[in-house]
Each structure stands twice: as structure tokens, then as C-alpha cells.
Amino acid sequence: EVQLVESGGGLVQPGGSLRLSCxxxxxxxxxxxxxxVRQAPGKGLKWVSSLSGSGTSTYYADxxxxxxxxxRDNSKNTLYLxxxxxxxxxxxxxxxxRANYDTLTGYYIDYWGQGTLVTxxx
Amino acid sequence: xxxxxxxxxxxxxxxxxxxxxxxRASQSVSSNLAWYQQKPxxxxxxxxxxxxxxxxxxxxxxxxxxxxxxxxxxxxxxxSEDFAVYxxxxxxxxPPSFTFGPGTKVDxx
Numbered sequence: 141e142v143q144l145v146e147s148g149g150g151l152v153q154p155g156g157s158l159r160l161s162c163x164x165x166x167x168x169x170x171x172x173x174x175x176x177v178r179q180a181p182g183k184g185l186k187w188v189s190s191l192s193g194s195g196t197s198t199y200y201a202d203x204x205x206x207x208x209x210x211x212r213d214n215s216k217n218t219l220y221l222x223x224x225x226x227x228x229x230x231x232x233x234x235x236x237x238r239a240n241y242d243t244l245t246g247y248y249i250d251y252w253g254q255g256t257l258v259t260x261x262x
Numbered sequence: 263x264x265x266x267x268x269x270x271x272x273x274x275x276x277x278x279x280x281x282x283x284x285x286r287a288s289q290s291v292s293s294n295l296a297w298y299q300q301k302p303x304x305x306x307x308x309x310x311x312x313x314x315x316x317x318x319x320x321x322x323x324x325x326x327x328x329x330x331x332x333x334x335x336x337x338x339x340x341x342s343e344d345f346a347v348y349x350x351x352x353x354x355x356x357p358p359s360f361t362f363g364p365g366t367k368v369d370x371x
Contacts, residue, residue, distance in 0.1 A: 173358045175358060175360070177360070184349065184362055184363075184364050184365050185298075185300075185306065185349055185351075185362040185365075186362065187359055187360040187361065187362070190357060190358040190359060190360075192358075197357070199357045199358065199359050201359075235305055235306075239358040240311075242311060242312055242315075244293070244312060245292065245293050245294045245311070245312045245313075245353070245355070246294055246353055246354050246355035246356065246358075247353050247354060247355070247356070247357075247358035247360075248294075248296045248308070248311040248312075248351070248353045248360075249296070249298075249306075249308065249351070249353075249360065250308050250311070250317065251308075252305035252306050252307070253305060254304075254305055255305055
């Protein structure tokens with residue numbers, strides 16, 4: 141059974157930093173691209189960042205480029221999101237997600253973690 | 263940048279009735295379209311990928327159709343557990359980046 145368990149969320153002051161973790165199990169972690177998706181309170185889903193299975197290729201939404209860093213440790217089956225210079229608008233539930241590959245259409249998200257809440261406030 | 267829109271924003275349906283949700287892309291996304299269901303306090307769940315392929319374990323009452331810029335999610339006979347918010351999502355061959363629609367809330371009439 142695929143499981144994704146996020147941790148590391150919490151309350152942080154504007155300008156602060158936080159590192160989220162996502163522990164994966166139930167599949168061969170290093171063979172899947174992984175992503176972070178966030179959801180502000182009462183709002184819709186927004187893609188944040190993705191990382192190839194090897195960890196060598198990274199992709200970011202324009203809104204977080206230069207501010208967030210995605211990484212992974214395949215020996216620990218863990219995905220990370222380092223978030224710096226946090227602003228109130230970064231307040232959201234952050235979901236870790238597995239990106240599966242369909243040969244006909246490409247990457248799609250097939251599994252999600254339960255999410256971790258990040259609140260940026262003074 | 264591809265923009266996804268969904269209509270209606272809210273759909274009121276009685277249990278047992280059919281629900282039809284629409285999703286439109288600002289430019290062609292071929293069949294690179296997924297649908298997700300999200301209930302309050304829960305993570306999204308994949309329903310459909312490739313515009314029309316049901317994910318593992320998804321009941322047959324959920325079906326997806328369309329290609330290019332116009333897509334539809336149909337729930338043939340709404341069950342109580344189907345009242346939720348539904349998101350469409352465009353995705354790519356490469357890189358793995360995603361654009362979501364704003365969602366359609368299906369509530370009880």
C-alpha cells in the first residue's frame with residue numbers, strides 16, 4: 141500500500157524558514173517523480189514543485205522559484221521541501237504527491253499524503 | 263501558461279441523480295487531463311487520468327470524456343459519499359508540472 145506521510149509544518153513568522161518532509165512507503169521511491177502541491181485555507185489546489193526520481197531535475201512554480209528548494213533522499217525514501225523567506229501568502233496545507241507516468245499522456249498525480257499545515261503569521 | 267476553468271462552481275444534485283461537471287483548458291491539452299475528488303479535511307483522490315481512464319478502485323459510476331480543450335466528468339448516479347469538491351488538472355509529458363482548475367462543489371439538493 142502506497143503511503144505518504146508529511147511532517148514539519150507549523151507556525152512560522154514572516155521571513156522565517158521551514159523544512160517539510162514526506163516519508164514514502166509501499167513503492168520503489170527512487171523510480172517515481174515526486175511533487176508538492178499546496179492548498180490555502182478554503183481555496184483550490186496549486187502545484188508548487190516537482191523532482192525527478194533521481195533527484196537531478198527540479199521544477200518550480202513561478203510563485204516559489206528562488207524561495208523554495210525541493211530535494212529527496214532515496215536511501216531514506218524521503219522527499220523534502222525547504223521553504224525560505226516565508227510570507228503570509230504561503231500559508232497553506234502542503235501535500236506530498238507521487239507523480240506516476242502514463243506512456244500515452246505523461247505525468248499525473250496518483251497518490252497524495254494527508255498534508256501538513258504551514259501557517260505564516262506574526 | 264494554460265488556464266483551467268470549471269463549471270459550474272457549485273452543482274446541487276439529489277442522491278441517485280446524474281451529475282455532469284465541465285472543465286475547459288485555455289489551449290489544447292490533448293488527453294493530458296485528470297480528475298480528483300476532495301472531501302473536507304481530506305487529501306484529494308485520483309478518479310480519472312488520461313481524460314477517460316478510471317484509476318484503480320474507482321467505481322464505474324465515474325466516467326470521464328473529452329479531449330483538446332473540453333472535458334466532462336460524469337457521475338451516473340450520485341451516492342451520499344460522492345458529495346465533495348471535484349478538480350480537473352492538466353499535466354504534461356515533461357516536466358511533471360500541473361495546473362488545476364478552481365473546482366466544482368457537488369452538494370446535496
